[in-house]
Amino acid sequence: MGPYDKGPEHSGFSADAIDTSKAHPARMNDYYLGGWDNYEVDREAGDRVLAMHPQVRESAVANRAFLGRALRELTGGGIRQIIDIGTGIPTSPNAHEMAREVAPDTVVVYVDNDPIVATHAGARLTNAERTAFVLADLRDPKAILDHPDVRALIDFEQPVALVMCIVLTFLRDEDDPAACVAAFADALPAGSHLVLTHSTYEPYEGYAEGRVEEWKRTAVEEVYQGSAAPLTLRSKAEVTSLFGPFTLLEPGVVRVPLWRPDGEVPGAAELNDIVFYGGVGRKD
Ligand SMILES: C[S@@+](CC[C@H](N)C(=O)[O-])C[C@H]1O[C@@H](n2cnc3c(N)ncnc32)[C@H](O)[C@@H]1O
Numbered sequence: 001m002g003p004y005d006k007g008p009e010h011s012g013f014s015a016d017a018i019d020t021s022k023a024h025p026a027r028m029n030d031y032y033l034g035g036w037d038n039y040e041v042d043r044e045a046g047d048r049v050l051a052m053h054p055q056v057r058e059s060a061v062a063n064r065a066f067l068g069r070a071l072r073e074l075t076g077g078g079i080r081q082i083i084d085i086g087t088g089i090p091t092s093p094n095a096h097e098m099a100r101e102v103a104p105d106t107v108v109v110y111v112d113n114d115p116i117v118a119t120h121a122g123a124r125l126t127n128a129e130r131t132a133f134v135l136a137d138l139r140d141p142k143a144i145l146d147h148p149d150v151r152a153l154i155d156f157e158q159p160v161a162l163v164m165c166i167v168l169t170f171l172r173d174e175d176d177p178a179a180c181v182a183a184f185a186d187a188l189p190a191g192s193h194l195v196l197t198h199s200t201y202e203p204y205e206g207y208a209e210g211r212v213e214e215w216k217r218t219a220v221e222e223v224y225q226g227s228a229a230p231l232t233l234r235s236k237a238e239v240t241s242l243f244g245p246f247t248l249l250e251p252g253v254v255r256v257p258l259w260r261p262d263g264e265v266p267g268a269a270e271l272n273d274i275v276f277y278g279g280v281g282r283k284d
Contacts, residue, residue, distance in 0.1 A: 018115050023227040025170060026114045030089040032060040037089045037120060048223050055273030059256075063197050064091065066256035066278045067165055068098045070195045073260065074161045074280070075102040079193065081160045082108045083150070083184075085138050086167025089117055090124035095163060096131050105130075107153045111144055113137040138167065139175055141183035159191035166276065168242055169199040170229040178244050185245045190283055194246040197256055197278040201233040204255060204272035239277045246281025253279040 023045030027038040031046040038046070049056050071082065080103055084095045087110040099106040107130040110121060121133035132149040144150060154160060162184055171177040181194065224231035234242075240253045251259065255271045256278040266274070 018119075019228060023223075024114065024116065025224065025227060025229050025231070026088050026112070026117055028227070029060055029166070030091065032057045033064070033091050035089060035091055037116070045223050045227055052223075053273070053275070055270070056275065058270070059274045059276050062256045062274050063166060063276050063278070066197060066259050066276075067095065067163065067195065068093065069260055069262060070278075070280050071095060071098045071161065071163075072102050074193055074195070075099045075106055079103075079159050079161050079191075080106050081154050081158060082106060082163060083111065083144075083154065083160055084108060084163040084165075085111045085144070086164060086170070087112045087117055087121075087125070087133070088166075090120050094125055096125070096128055099161075107131070109134060109150050109153055111136055111138065138164070138180055139171065141180055141187070145184070145187045156187060157189060159193070160188050161193050161195055162188065163195045165195065165197040165278075166199065168196070169231055169233065172230070172232055178242055181242055181246075182244045185283055188283060192283045193249075194243060194281045194283075195278075196239070196242060196281070197276050198239045198242070199231060199233050200235065200239070200275055200277050202235050204268055204274075207268045207272040233275075236277055239279070243279065243281040246283055249280045249282060253277050 020039050020041060023042045027042035028046045028049070031038040031043055082095055082099055095110070096106065096108040099108065110125050110131065110133045112118070113136060115135065118133060118135045125131055126133050130153065132153055134144060134147050134149055136144045136147065138144065164181070168177040171180065185194070236253055240248070254277065255274050256276045257266050257271065257274060259278050
């Protein structure tokens, strides 16, 4: 049984729950981002993905840059609370560091279902004030929303930035990711926002010489199929529909570097290789 099979009722951390026999998406992401919290099995799987699609590393970096822009924008607009679901292994800067560049009083609750992430949370996430880490599964929104640490930090009368970056891609269609998003939306007041990124197999709009062809989609999915959490790649239309009750802010769902860029934007070939869509939606 791997850490992803433990079910939503698992709320405490046990070192036994760390499965190092299979590559793990959180540790593979850490490897792409140049971190040290990964094992041989993660590096091997990561190298297989990078051999097929070398730009996955740039995609991971562009995804973090998107998150920074989105959080600075939302905190600039007055939001002071963040729930970051699918936190990943801490990497610098983390959500509380990004948000606190603008608003030092922002509170952040980190949520992940991976015990490995939990082992690092104490040293690198919850060592800061007004932060918490909750080991829970996003497929059980109620367990997260009712968690005492969430209730202690988050004021559900005030708007929240709900972050789901490269996490719904680890939910299969039968997990009903849209219903998970909707359950969180129901619990949050108007003015709350969803910050979402998601992996795709689609080539960049209008880019003829696509490197993100069908065979690569299959190959990337195959590597992750053997990992602790299989990857489901989705189209722009599917990612857009995940926003559900959240109204998309301009420019909608786009390749992550194109979301309100604060510098030069990559060309079509590079955008084609950045296999993540991102967007921000508002609950009215
Ligand atoms: C690729 S990492 C993304 C990390 C970070 N959000 C980012 O965008 O850089 C995906 C994270 O989602 C977590 N995750 C996957 N499925 C989850 C679930 N059902 N509930 C909570 N966390 C999950 C994994 O453990 C991993 O840490």
